[in-house]
Amino acid sequence: MNMVLEIKNLHASVIDETAEDSRKEILKGVNLSIPAGETHVIMGPNGSGKSTLSYVLSGHPSYEVTEGSVTFKGQDLLVMTPDERAATGLFLAFQAPVELPGVNNANFLRTAVNSVRKARGQEELDPVKFLKLVRELAKKLSFSTDMLKRNVNVGFSGGEKKRNEVLQMTLLEPSFAILDETDSGLDIDALRIVAEGVKSLRSPEFSSLIITHHQRLLDHIQPDYIHVLAKGRIIHTGGPELSRQLEAEGYGRLVGEADA
Amino acid sequence: MHKNSEESKDTGLSSLLSRVKGKNTSSEQEKAIRLLSEAGLPSRRVENWKYTDLRWFNQHQFVKPVPVNTQQVQEWLEENVFPLPNLSELPRLIIANGQIIKEFSTLFDDSNCQIDIKDGVYGSLGRLQKDIMTTLNYAIGQQTLQLTISKGQQAGTILFVYLGYGQNDGLVSFHHRLNIELQDHAQLSVIEMNAGCGEYFTNPVCEIKVGPRANFEYNKLLNSSLESYNCANLYVSLADHATYRQFLISKGSKFSRQEVYIDINGEWSNASFQAVQKLADRQHADITTVFSHLVPHCQSDQNVKNILTDQSHGVFQGKVFVHQKAQKTNAQQQNQALLLSDQAEINTKPELEIYADDVKCSHGATVGALDEDQLFFLMARGIPFHQARDILINAFVAQAVEDVNDPIAKQLLKEQLGVEVVEDIT
Numbered sequence: 001m002n003m004v005l006e007i008k009n010l011h012a013s014v015i016d017e018t019a020e021d022s023r024k025e026i027l028k029g030v031n032l033s034i035p036a037g038e039t040h041v042i043m044g045p046n047g048s049g050k051s052t053l054s055y056v057l058s059g060h061p062s063y064e065v066t067e068g069s070v071t072f073k074g075q076d077l078l079v080m081t082p083d084e085r086a087a088t089g090l091f092l093a094f095q096a097p098v099e100l101p102g103v104n105n106a107n108f109l110r111t112a113v114n115s116v117r118k119a120r121g122q123e124e125l126d127p128v129k130f131l132k133l134v135r136e137l138a139k140k141l142s143f144s145t146d147m148l149k150r151n152v153n154v155g156f157s158g159g160e161k162k163r164n165e166v167l168q169m170t171l172l173e174p175s176f177a178i179l180d181e182t183d184s185g186l187d188i189d190a191l192r193i194v195a196e197g198v199k200s201l202r203s204p205e206f207s208s209l210i211i212t213h214h215q216r217l218l219d220h221i222q223p224d225y226i227h228v229l230a231k232g233r234i235i236h237t238g239g240p241e242l243s244r245q246l247e248a249e250g251y252g253r254l255v256g257e258a259d260a
Numbered sequence: 261m262h263k264n265s266e267e268s269k270d271t272g273l274s275s276l277l278s279r280v281k282g283k284n285t286s287s288e289q290e291k292a293i294r295l296l297s298e299a300g301l302p303s304r305r306v307e308n309w310k311y312t313d314l315r316w317f318n319q320h321q322f323v324k325p326v327p328v329n330t331q332q333v334q335e336w337l338e339e340n341v342f343p344l345p346n347l348s349e350l351p352r353l354i355i356a357n358g359q360i361i362k363e364f365s366t367l368f369d370d371s372n373c374q375i376d377i378k379d380g381v382y383g384s385l386g387r388l389q390k391d392i393m394t395t396l397n398y399a400i401g402q403q404t405l406q407l408t409i410s411k412g413q414q415a416g417t418i419l420f421v422y423l424g425y426g427q428n429d430g431l432v433s434f435h436h437r438l439n440i441e442l443q444d445h446a447q448l449s450v451i452e453m454n455a456g457c458g459e460y461f462t463n464p465v466c467e468i469k470v471g472p473r474a475n476f477e478y479n480k481l482l483n484s485s486l487e488s489y490n491c492a493n494l495y496v497s498l499a500d501h502a503t504y505r506q507f508l509i510s511k512g513s514k515f516s517r518q519e520v521y522i523d524i525n526g527e528w529s530n531a532s533f534q535a536v537q538k539l540a541d542r543q544h545a546d547i548t549t550v551f552s553h554l555v556p557h558c559q560s561d562q563n564v565k566n567i568l569t570d571q572s573h574g575v576f577q578g579k580v581f582v583h584q585k586a587q588k589t590n591a592q593q594q595n596q597a598l599l600l601s602d603q604a605e606i607n608t609k610p611e612l613e614i615y616a617d618d619v620k621c622s623h624g625a626t627v628g629a630l631d632e633d634q635l636f637f638l639m640a641r642g643i644p645f646h647q648a649r650d651i652l653i654n655a656f657v658a659q660a661v662e663d664v665n666d667p668i669a670k671q672l673l674k675e676q677l678g679v680e681v682v683e684d685i686t
C-alpha cells in the first residue's frame with residue numbers, strides 16, 4: 001500500500017527549561033501508518049500526548065525526537081524545517097491557534113499561500129487573484145470577511161479561530177492534514193461547515209489525521225480507522241465503530257489491558 | 261611653551277576645548293568652557309550616566325572640521341532625496357560638517373519660515389549647568405539658526421538633513437544649534453535625516469517653543485555612519501493647547517545618546533514621543549527623557565521600542581515629573597525590548613516623580629525574545645524562518661509609526677524600519 005505517513009517507534013521529549021528535570025518523555029514508541037486517501041482518527045485521554053504528536057510531526061522546536069523515524073511521502077520528515085514540511089504538504093490545524101497582534105490576517109494568509117506556492121514551483125497569487133479566492137472560501141466556511149481585515153486571531157472567538165484554521169487548511173492545499181480538536185468549541189452549524197471543509201478536500205491524494213474527543217464530528221466524516229493513544233503509545237486500533245464503544249465504556253479497560 | 265607642545269598631543273575633552281579656549285566671545289560660552297574644564301565629563305558613577313559610558317571621548321584627539329566637499333553632499337542627495345518626489349519637493353536645509361550648504365538648501369526661498377542665522381550660541385531652554393552635552397554645545401558651537409513660524413502660519417513640512425564626514429587627522433565634531441519657535445496657532449512638521457560616513461561626533465542642541473494652540477511634529481531619523489558618535493539634546497516648551505508629536509528612529513551610530521526634555525507649561529496641551537531603537541553589532545544607543553508636567557489638564561505619552569541583535573546595547577531612562585499644581589495630568593510611559601540575541605542588552609530606568617494627587621500616570625516595561633510559538637505558527641504555514649521573523653519584528657515596530665500624521669514622514673520612517681508598507685489588500 002502507498003503510505004503517506006509512516007511513524008516508527010517514535011519517542012519524543014519536551015524541552016522544558018523551567019522544569020527541574022528539563023526533559024520529559026511524552027511519546028514512548030508511537031507506531032502509525034496512514035495510506036494515501038484515508039482518514040484516521042486519534043482518540044485518547046487528556047494529556048496522553050495527542051497534541052505532542054501533532055507538534056512533533058510539524059516540527060515544533062520545544063520537542064525533541066530521541067528515537068524512531070517518520071517518513072512523509074517517502075522523505076525523512078524529521079530533518080525538515082516546519083516551513084519545508086508545510087511546502088511538502090503537511091498541515092496542522094492547531095488545538096490552540098496563537099494570536100499575532102500587529103499582523104493583518106489577509107496579508108498573513110497571502111504570505112503563507114505564496115510561500116508554499118513558491119516552494120512547490122507554482123505561480124504566486126497577486127492580491128486580486130488571492131482576494132477572489134479567499135473571499136470564495138470564506139463564504140463557504142461562513143467566515144465573515146471582516147476577519148480578514150483584523151489581526152491574526154486577535155480578539156477572535158474560539159469558533160472563529162477554528163474557522164480561520166480551516167480557512168488556512170483549504171488555502172494551503174495540503175496532502176495531509178492533522179486536525180487537533182478542531183471540532184472542540186464549535187457550534188452545531190460550524191461543526192457541519194468544518195466537516196464539509198474536510199470532506200471537500202477528500203481525494204485519493206489527501207489523507208487526514210483527526211484528533212478528537214467527540215463522536216459528533218465522526219458522524220459527519222466517516223473515518224477509516226480509529227486509534228487510541230494513551231501514555232505516549234498507540235494502544236489499540238479499530239474501525240469506525242470504536243468511537244461509539246469508547247463513548248459508552250471509556251478508556252479504562254483498554255488502558256488497563258495495555259498496562260497488563 | 262611647554263604647555264603648547266603638551267596641548268598638541270591632547271586627547272579627549274581637553275583637545276576639544278583647546279579649539280575655543282582663549283577665543284571666547286560671549287559670557288555663556290566662557291561659562292560653559294569653565295564648567296567643562298572644572299568638572300570634566302561624567303563617569304558612570306553619575307546617576308544619569310550609569311548605563312552610558314563616555315570613555316571613548318578620551319581615546320580620541322578632537323580636530324577641527326575641514327570645509328565640506330560639496331560633491332559628496334550632492335551625491336548623497338542624488339541618492340537619498342532627489343529620486344523621491346515627496347521628499348525632493350520639500351523646502352530643505354542641508355547642513356554638512358556643521359555648515360549650512362546654501363546651494364542645496366531651498367528653505368531660504370520659502371516664505372513660510374523666518375530664518376535668522378546668528379554668530380554664537382543662544383538659547384533659553386537648555387540647561388547649561390546640568391546637561392553636559394548642552395554645555396559642550398555652548399562651549400564649542402559657532403552659530404545659532406533661529407526658525408520662526410509666525411502666528412497662524414501653516415508651514416507644512418520641511419526637511420532637515422545633517423551630514424557628517426569623518427577626517428583622517430582625528431575625530432571631527434559638529435555642535436549645531438537650532439531654535440524653533442511656533443507662534444500662536446502655527447503649524448510645522450519637520451523631517452530630519454542624519455547620515456554620513458566615517459568617524460565623527462555630532463552634538464546638536466535644539467530648542468522648540470510651541471506656542472498656544474500651535475502644532476509641531478518632529479520626525480527624526482538617526483541613520484548616521486556606523487562609526488560615528490551622536491549626542492543630541494532637545495528642549496521643548498509647550499504653551500496652552502499646544503500639540504507636540506515626536507517620532508524617532510535610531511538606527512545608525514556606533515554610540516548615541518539622545519536627551520529629550522519636555523516642559524509642559526500651558527494647560528490642555530499634549531506631548532507624544534514614540535521611538536524605535538534598532539541596533540546590531542556593538543552599537544550603543546541611549547534615549548533619556550524628562551517630561552515635566554507643570555500645569556493641570558495635560559497629557560503625555562512615551563513609547564520606546566528596542567530591537568536588539570548581536571551585542572548591541574539599548575538604554576531608555578524615562579522620567580515623568582508632575583508638579584503639585586499639575587492636577588488631572590495623564591501621563592503614560594512604555595518601554596519594550598525585543599532581544600534577538602543572547603548577548604544583546606537593554607537597560608531601562610523608568611522614574612515617576614509625582615506631587616499632585618489627582619493624576620493618571622503609568623509606566624511599564626517588557627523585555628523578551630521573539631515568541632517561539634508565534635514563530636512556529638508562521639513557519640508551520642509555510643513561511644520560511646527569516647520571513648517569519650521579519651513579520652513578527654514588523655508587527656512589533658509597526659505600531660510605533662502607525663500614528664505619524666505626516667504621510668511623507670510615515671512612508672520614510674516605515675521604509676527605514678524595514679516595515680513592509682502593508683497595503684490593505686481587502
Ligand SMILES: Nc1ncnc2c1ncn2[C@@H]1O[C@H](COP(=O)(O)OP(=O)(O)OP(=O)(O)O)[C@@H](O)[C@H]1O
Pocket residue numbers: 014015016026044045046047048049050051052053062095
Ligand atoms: N511544552 C510543554 N511543557 C511541559 N509539558 C508539556 C509540554 N507539552 C506537553 N506537555 C505535557 O505532555 C503531556 C501530553 O500533552 P499533550 O498536549 O500532548 O496531551 P493531549 O493528549 O493533547 O491532551 P488533551 O486531550 O488535553 O489535548 C501532558 O502531561 C503535558 O502537560
Ligand SMILES: [Mg+2]
Pocket residue numbers: 050051052095180
Ligand atoms: Mg491536545
